[in-house]
């Protein structure tokens with residue numbers, strides 16, 4: 001949130017770098033983290049101080065700009081590109097942003113590279129704001145349709161997974177952006193927030209965002225979603241994405257696939273909200289083809305929280321020595337997705353659907 005509290009913004013220029021909200025300490029402490037070097041950007045992405053596909057991309061772009069301030073040679077550029085790209089493997093927005101930066105800076109003389117990069121990083125940040133508001137504007141139609149299907153008797157109960165709000169982007173958010181826009185337009189919405197183990201982005205970030213904006217919501221255990229859908233308590237599922245293949249398969253936070261299966265079994269519309277920068281046009285299909293980040297076992301064997309005296313900490317929930325696996329994402333096949341909400345409109349989750357909205361990418 002911008003320091004002056006006038007708007008929601010997760011990253012902003014400050015001094016010779018940028019300042020971000022430290023998401024590892026929310027909701028218990030609102031603290032910021034300054035990034036003025038490539039190393040700080042890599043650290044912030046790796047530790048999930050910043051997280052969320054679009055925000056990871058923008059942070060990577062600034063990290064490259066800061067690297068070029070130190071050394072703008074081709075060798076240094078390639079090395080910085082590699083280190084930033086490797087900071088987290090699944091969200092394609094990071095590669096998308098770094099590639100846009102690479103094209104821009106290699107087109108100018110070395111002595112102009114830093115300023116060119118900084119200006120483009122700023123532009124990518126503002127582009128993300130506009131893109132996400134467009135996603136939100138298109139997505140509201142789905143909320144309106146769900147309300148009409150209920151005979152106008154609200155609220156529209158929306159289940160969401162992980163965190164896809166302004167804190168995962170530069171502003172607005174993707175799936176949550178749709179919810180904010182619907183709420184702001186006066187549509188009666190209520191959100192079931194998946195806690196989203198193991199890092200609990202839903203319990204710690206989505207609840208915090210929705211409470212700040214006055215959006216009614218109920219936190220639920222991840223395992224409750226299927227039951228809620230089966231008893232008819234969910235009208236719509238809205239989730240984000242970290243990488244969508246050209247055929248519409250969507251890679252998102254671990255557990256998303258299970259929600260899609262439950263939604264399909266119960267006839268609940270399941271939509272994925274994403275900017276075009278999340279589409280990997282080079283990937284014909286997503287299932288079995290996207291690198292799934294494996295994070296530390298400690299994220300599963302421990303849980304983050306706050307002690308009675310307000311200290312943010314992690315406590316062990318499994319016995320010492322327990323082995324844990326921690327795949328951070330899964331891939332929902334397009335056949336389980338009702339549609340893709342993008343900045344250009346809502347498309348079927350298919351190659352034809354995506355090509356229809358983004359014809360310039362046909363045959364990418």
Ligand SMILES: CSC[C@H]1O[C@H](OP(=O)(O)O)[C@H](O)[C@@H]1O
Pocket residue numbers: 051052053054161162163164165168169173174175201239240241242252253254328
């Ligand atoms: C608006 S993209 C949000 C997307 O990113 C999250 O992953 P992480 O918290 O690990 O960065 C999650 O998959 C969300 O759907």
